[in-house]
Amino acid sequence: MIENIFKNKNRIMLAVVLIIIGSIVRILLHNNLPGSPSVFITLNGITQSMFMFDLFFVVAIIAILSGILLGGYYTFIVPISVMIITDLVIGNNWILLFTWSGFAILGIFGYLLKSKNSLTVRHIPRILGVGIAGILIYDIWTNFGTFLGGWYTHTWEGLVLCYTKALPFMFWHLLSTTIAMFLVIVPIVYLKENKITLPEFQIKPLENKISIAAPAILMILALISLLV
Amino acid sequence: MDKNKRSMIIFALKILIPIIVVIILFLGGINAGVITFEKEKIKTGDITATIKIDFADGTIYQNVLPLKNATVFDFLLEIEKIGDIEIKTNVESGGYEINSINYNGKKYVHGQDGYWWLFYVNEQFAMDSADKTYVKNNDLIEWKYEKF
Numbered sequence: 480m481i482e483n484i485f486k487n488k489n490r491i492m493l494a495v496v497l498i499i500i501g502s503i504v505r506i507l508l509h510n511n512l513p514g515s516p517s518v519f520i521t522l523n524g525i526t527q528s529m530f531m532f533d534l535f536f537v538v539a540i541i542a543i544l545s546g547i548l549l550g551g552y553y554t555f556i557v558p559i560s561v562m563i564i565t566d567l568v569i570g571n572n573w574i575l576l577f578t579w580s581g582f583a584i585l586g587i588f589g590y591l592l593k594s595k596n597s598l599t600v601r602h603i604p605r606i607l608g609v610g611i612a613g614i615l616i617y618d619i620w621t622n623f624g625t626f627l628g629g630w631y632t633h634t635w636e637g638l639v640l641c642y643t644k645a646l647p648f649m650f651w652h653l654l655s656t657t658i659a660m661f662l663v664i665v666p667i668v669y670l671k672e673n674k675i676t677l678p679e680f681q682i683k684p685l686e687n688k689i690s691i692a693a694p695a696i697l698m699i700l701a702l703i704s705l706l707v
Numbered sequence: 708m709d710k711n712k713r714s715m716i717i718f719a720l721k722i723l724i725p726i727i728v729v730i731i732l733f734l735g736g737i738n739a740g741v742i743t744f745e746k747e748k749i750k751t752g753d754i755t756a757t758i759k760i761d762f763a764d765g766t767i768y769q770n771v772l773p774l775k776n777a778t779v780f781d782f783l784l785e786i787e788k789i790g791d792i793e794i795k796t797n798v799e800s801g802g803y804e805i806n807s808i809n810y811n812g813k814k815y816v817h818g819q820d821g822y823w824w825l826f827y828v829n830e831q832f833a834m835d836s837a838d839k840t841y842v843k844n845n846d847l848i849e850w851k852y853e854k855f
Contacts (some may be wrong), residue, residue: 517745518744519742519743519745520742520743601714601718603722604722
């Protein structure tokens with residue numbers, strides 16, 4: 480099926496496949512996450528589990544893949560569709576615009592990798608580095624949303640506390656998504672160089688501009704949502 | 708050394724060096740006591756704390772209770788023991804989660820109509836579950852039924 484989609488360069492079908500895979504995996508794993516392991520970290524006088532498991536890596540990989548394989552509008556349409564579908568089942572709160580815009584940023588990172596011709600085995604360290612940078616930006620942004628949202632006092636201490644409390648999530652995001660990139664993206668890059676040809680879709684300059692502007696617009700909407 | 712071999716070594720180093728750095732940081736953290744494998748047993752001794760429950764409909768419950776080595780969850784259980792409220796809980800992977808709180812014959816269900824039970828200690832939102840958050844003397848525990 481995937482081979483046919485690649486052959487026919489059917490962009491919408493490939494996007495639908497990614498959305499279905501992401502949604503099914505996120506929903507299926509939702510209630511099957513193990514408890515936090517017995518590894519604790521003490522920073523800033525706060526002891527907490529070092530890793531707090533969540534399913535960030537599922538949507539993150541789908542977002543990066545949508546950037547690499549589809550590009551353009553799909554860099555944000557695919558991850559946000561996965562989030563909308565699964566949030567209807569799992570639930571979300573006011574932070575949703577922050578998480579959605581965060582995943583759109585990851586999609587753009589995937590797209591940038593493709594447009595800079597970095598999808599080669601030689602560039603695997605760069606791919607992983609860009610992925611890690613994307614995760615860090617996602618965490619900095621979404622936790623800033625948590626801070627602004629009113630769970631913490633709006634002081635320097637509140638900000639430090641917010642980011643300290645978020646460390647177990649960030650460590651898990653970095654670990655799980657790096658492993659997922661090794662398992663999903665690296666083999667795709669290898670296959671691209673050796674066996675398969677990734678579809679090349681024509682992306683018009685306007686689509687290019689809109690897809691890059693989309694995460695910024697979502698970020699602004701996220702900030703506005705806190706004021707409303 | 709030929710060019711191919713050199714670029715292979717550089718490629719391997721670009722992957723291996725970050726992994727080695729992470730391992731060194733992790734081992735360094737263990738050595739410095741920042742990373743541990745057993746959570747420190749907290750003994751807070753005799754404490755008195757204020758517990759406030761905001762039911763979001765204008766109803767507010769408040770009490771000052773003395774307890775020993777108690778978590779936020781223990782304080783809630785103590786109010787139930789007194790007979791002021793009735794609580795139902797679920798055991799989630801991360802710890803206990805409030806299912807509902809009954810007060811004055813009214814049931815406030817976690818997640819119903821977009822309202823969720825969240826707690827704050829000294830006005831700071833707590834990321835740990837209530838049974839893992841220890842209370843210190845004179846702390847203010849606030850349970851809020853908040854809409855998202």
